[in-house]
Amino acid sequence: MSETLSRVPIIDGWFTDDIDAPTLIGAKCSQCGTFVFPPRSSDCPNPNCDSITLDPTPLSRFGRIWSYTENCYAPPLPYVAAEPYEPYALAAVELAAEGLVVLGRVATGVRAVDLKVGMEMQLELDVSHRDADHEYMVYVWAPATPGSEAAQ
Numbered sequence: 590m591s592e593t594l595s596r597v598p599i600i601d602g603w604f605t606d607d608i609d610a611p612t613l614i615g616a617k618c619s620q621c622g623t624f625v626f627p628p629r630s631s632d633c634p635n636p637n638c639d640s641i642t643l644d645p646t647p648l649s650r651f652g653r654i655w656s657y658t659e660n661c662y663a664p665p666l667p668y669v670a671a672e673p674y675e676p677y678a679l680a681a682v683e684l685a686a687e688g689l690v691v692l693g694r695v696a697t698g699v700r701a702v703d704l705k706v707g708m709e710m711q712l713e714l715d716v717s718h719r720d721a722d723h724e725y726m727v728y729v730w731a732p733a734t735p736g737s738e739a740a741q
């Protein structure tokens with residue numbers, strides 16, 4: 590059934606749609622090198638930098654859990670939850686090279702009880718929800734496949 594649905598990102602411009610190796614798209618200050626996510630084109634967040642230009646840039650696909658929790662109840666609109674609602678974990682993952690912490694859903698089937706602070710995670714894509722014509726894709730954090738970071 591899902592073969593007939595077209596895959597679309599739940600939010601445009603936040604991640605690439607390469608199902609095997611998706612990448613978050615952040616932005617980097619052209620003057621001081623500070624990274625931001627979600628991406629935006631202006632206003633460097635570094636208080637010591639007056640740059641107004643941020644350039645789109647791919648972010649690391651791997652990071653380590655900084656904190657995590659579990660959504661036991663569906664978030665309010667505009668979030669669209671799959672029906673029936675299934676609780677899912679959320680993780681804040683620190684990307685060492687960028688000095689950024691990126692919050693995201695954790696892959697389906699991985700619950701908070703399976704996570705630990707410091708655990709290595711990798712970016713993947715998952716289906717958030719479906720309608721009659723579309724599968725809405727979302728980026729998720731999944732426990733990293735052993736050795737996968739070394740292969741990057």
Ligand SMILES: [Zn+2]
Nearest residue numbers: 618621633638
């Ligand atoms: Zn800057």
